[in-house]
Amino acid sequence: MKRELELFQSLISEYAEFGYKEALSGQLLAMMREWAEQGQSEILLESVEWMEAHVRPKEQNWNGLNHLLDRLDMYFAQLYTGADALFCLLRLLTERRGAQSAFPRNPRSYNLRYYMALMAANRSAEGLHRILENAAEDRRVSLEAKVLLLYEMAARGKVDERRSVVRHVCDKAEAENHPLVWLPLTLTSLEEEISLMYYNRDGGGGHSTPFGPHRRVSEEKYRDTKARSADTGVAPSAFHPIHTDEELMGMQSAVRNWMDRSNGKTEAAVFDLQTRHEPDQIAPELLLSFGLTCLHGAPAEHVLLEGMRPARIFSLLYSAAANGGAYSSGDLNAYGRLEAWRSMGALAGAPDDADMPFVLKQAESCRWWYFEAPTPWFHHVAWDFGIAALRPDGRTLAVLAATDTD
Numbered sequence: 001m002k003r004e005l006e007l008f009q010s011l012i013s014e015y016a017e018f019g020y021k022e023a024l025s026g027q028l029l030a031m032m033r034e035w036a037e038q039g040q041s042e043i044l045l046e047s048v049e050w051m052e053a054h055v056r057p058k059e060q061n062w063n064g065l066n067h068l069l070d071r072l073d074m075y076f077a078q079l080y081t082g083a084d085a086l087f088c089l090l091r092l093l094t095e096r097r098g099a100q101s102a103f104p105r106n107p108r109s110y111n112l113r114y115y116m117a118l119m120a121a122n123r124s125a126e127g128l129h130r131i132l133e134n135a136a137e138d139r140r141v142s143l144e145a146k147v148l149l150l151y152e153m154a155a156r157g158k159v160d161e162r163r164s165v166v167r168h169v170c171d172k173a174e175a176e177n178h179p180l181v182w183l184p185l186t187l188t189s190l191e192e193e194i195s196l197m198y199y200n201r202d203g204g205g206g207h208s209t210p211f212g213p214h215r216r217v218s219e220e221k222y223r224d225t226k227a228r229s230a231d232t233g234v235a236p237s238a239f240h241p242i243h244t245d246e247e248l249m250g251m252q253s254a255v256r257n258w259m260d261r262s263n264g265k266t267e268a269a270v271f272d273l274q275t276r277h278e279p280d281q282i283a284p285e286l287l288l289s290f291g292l293t294c295l296h297g298a299p300a301e302h303v304l305l306e307g308m309r310p311a312r313i314f315s316l317l318y319s320a321a322a323n324g325g326a327y328s329s330g331d332l333n334a335y336g337r338l339e340a341w342r343s344m345g346a347l348a349g350a351p352d353d354a355d356m357p358f359v360l361k362q363a364e365s366c367r368w369w370y371f372e373a374p375t376p377w378f379h380h381v382a383w384d385f386g387i388a389a390l391r392p393d394g395r396t397l398a399v400l401a402a403t404d405t406d
Contacts, residue, residue, distance in 0.1 A: 001043050004031070008047050009054075012065070016057035020064045032072045033201075036079035041088040044076055048096040052103060066103045070110060073097065074203040077115045078122045086135040089115060090145055108261075109329055112145060117332040120152035121199050125160065128153050133165045147173045148334055151180045155333035156196060159185045180334055183341070188360055190344070193315040196333065197323060207323050210316055212372045212384040214304065237291040242396070243270035250346030253339045254321040255402040258383070261328035264404035267294045267377075270349075276394035279307070279367045287371060287388065287399070294386065294401040298373040305388075308370045310344075310363050316370075316385050317343045325383045325404035347389045347398045365392040371401075379405035 011028050015021075035044050048069060057065050077089055093115065097105045105111075120128060132149060135141040146169050153159045159166060166185065173181045187194075199205040243251075251268040258264025271290055284303035288295055295303060321343070322336025323329075330336050345359040348366045371386035378384045383404035390397050 001040070004035075005043055005046060005050070007031075009050060012047075012051060012055055015065060015068075016055050016061055019058070019061045025064070025068070028068055029071055032068075033075050033079065036072075036075040037081075039081040041076075041080060041082050041084065044072065044080075045088065045092060045096060048072065048092065048103075052096065052101055055102070062103075069097065069103050070105065071202060073105070073110065073115065074118060075201070077119045078199075078201060081127075083130075083134045084138075085131050086145060086149070087138055087140050089119075090141060113148060113332045113335065114329075116145065116148045116152045116334070117197065118199050118203065120149060120156055120158065120333075121197070122201070125153070125158040128158055129160060129163050129165060132169060133163075136165050136168050143172055143176060143178070147178050147180055150185075151183060151334035151337070152332070154183065154185045155187070155194075155337055157187065161185055180338060182356060183334075183338055184356055188356070190311045190314045190360065190363060191318070191337070193311050194318045194337075195315060195323065207319070209323075209382060210312075210319050211382060212370075213374075213378070213380050214370075214372060237271065238289040239271040239273060241269050242272045243268070243398075246352065247346055250342050250352065251398065251400050252343065252402075253346070254317040254336075254343035255325075255400075256339070257328040257330055258320065258325035258402060258404045262325040262404050263327065263379075263406070264325050264383070264402060265377075266400065266402045267292060268398075268400045270396060270398045273395045273397055277390065277397075278394070279390065282367070282369060282388065282390055282397070284371075286397075290399065292399065292401070294377040294403075295371075295373050295375060296377065298375050303371060303373045305369055305371045308368050310366065310368050313368045313370070313387055313389075314340060314344055314363075316387065320383075320385075320402065326381070326406040343400070347387065347400060349389075349391045349396060349398065362392070366390060377401075378403045381405045 008031055011024060015024055073092060076092060082088065097103060132146060135146055150169050170181060195208045195210060197205055197207045247270060248268045252266050255264060255266050259266060284300040284305050287303060288300060317340040318336060321331055321339035322333050331339055341359060344363050345354060348362040350359045350362045367390040369388040371388060372378060372384055386401040388397060388399050
């Protein structure tokens with residue numbers, strides 16, 4: 001091991017002095033990948049510790065070395081086979097590459113949620129259960145890490161609820177009122193179409209994007225709608241809004257990262273239709289009568305309104321929450337799933353403290369629509385959607401619109 005570490009140190013010093021060379025970078029990456037695959041945690045950790053203590057690259061070479069260490073973290077999360085995998089990963093992320101490090105990670109992109117998602121995506125179910133079993137009684141591993149890994153596994157259908165460690169982690173989480181325990185460990189009928197991020201060995205990857213615009217609209221229609229929007233103010237709603245601030249917050253949960261960490265904006269409301277409406281009465285003219293800013297300036301014939309299955313609606317909310325928008329990376333699968341359910345439940349009219357079976361039944365009892373329009377409010381890039389939900393009473397309609405741009 002000493003000879004390997006000395007070679008690594010020599011190559012890193014060369015990189016720090018002279019910068020990127022394809023052969024040099026490839027050799028370093030191959031060494032780190034091999035260490036991870038062989039379970040050599042100490043040399044991995046010592047290499048990072050040595051770099052932080054001794055390496056001070058030229059300014060133009062710093063990003064390249066930091067990128068190499070990001071790769072090392074990723075290899076470790078996916079390939080390390082030691083019994084102490086979770087503890088060593090946390091040690092690598094906090095003690096070795098924390099805020100005080102000479103090579104700190106970008107905490108916005110590479111945080112505990114990211115590495116638990118990466119680990120759950122690219123390891124087998126059996127291997128993940130072993131990692132949890134080895135970490136279950138290890139006080140050096142935070143409860144958050146254990147619970148987060150378990151629910152990232154759940155999003156990918158990798159949890160075996162017969163395993164005692166699963167019950168053990170859930171019991172600990174319930175005792176601490178951890179928010180993720182609200183979620184079931186198996187996906188529900190509304191979660192069959194969710195778009196999971198896939199990752200390659202180097203941490204890159206992708207996901208499908210289910211957002212609009214779903215219909216190509218001519219430039220003439222855009223200009224017409226923009227002119228109408230500019231010429232008139234937003235009309236008052238013909239129906240009484242009945243939402244509370246708390247209800248709006250819940251409805252917007254799935255797209256909060258678009259607003260807080262990107263360029264997104266949302267509009268949400270709940271209206272009393274005064275009389276019971278049948279699904280065929282939900283039409284563009286009705287949506288326009290609400291005085292929504294997102295539809296301002298659009299004539300009825302320019303509004304796309306399509307009935308949609310609740311599972312498809314949930315996939316929109318899930319993708320927004322878990323995978324993010326134009327610049328936000330989302331909350332990933334465990335917390336993204338939770339935020340999507342908060343939005344789904346609020347749109348369906350479920351109380352804040354309702355359990356999953358109630359929210360699921362309420363969502364399945366609603367009628368759902370997707371809508372969009374060529375108005376100036378929507379950015380018309382790749383992150384637009386509108387949702388309308390007619391609640392089971394037939395006279396309450398909730399709407400949520402969101403848009404984001406790069």
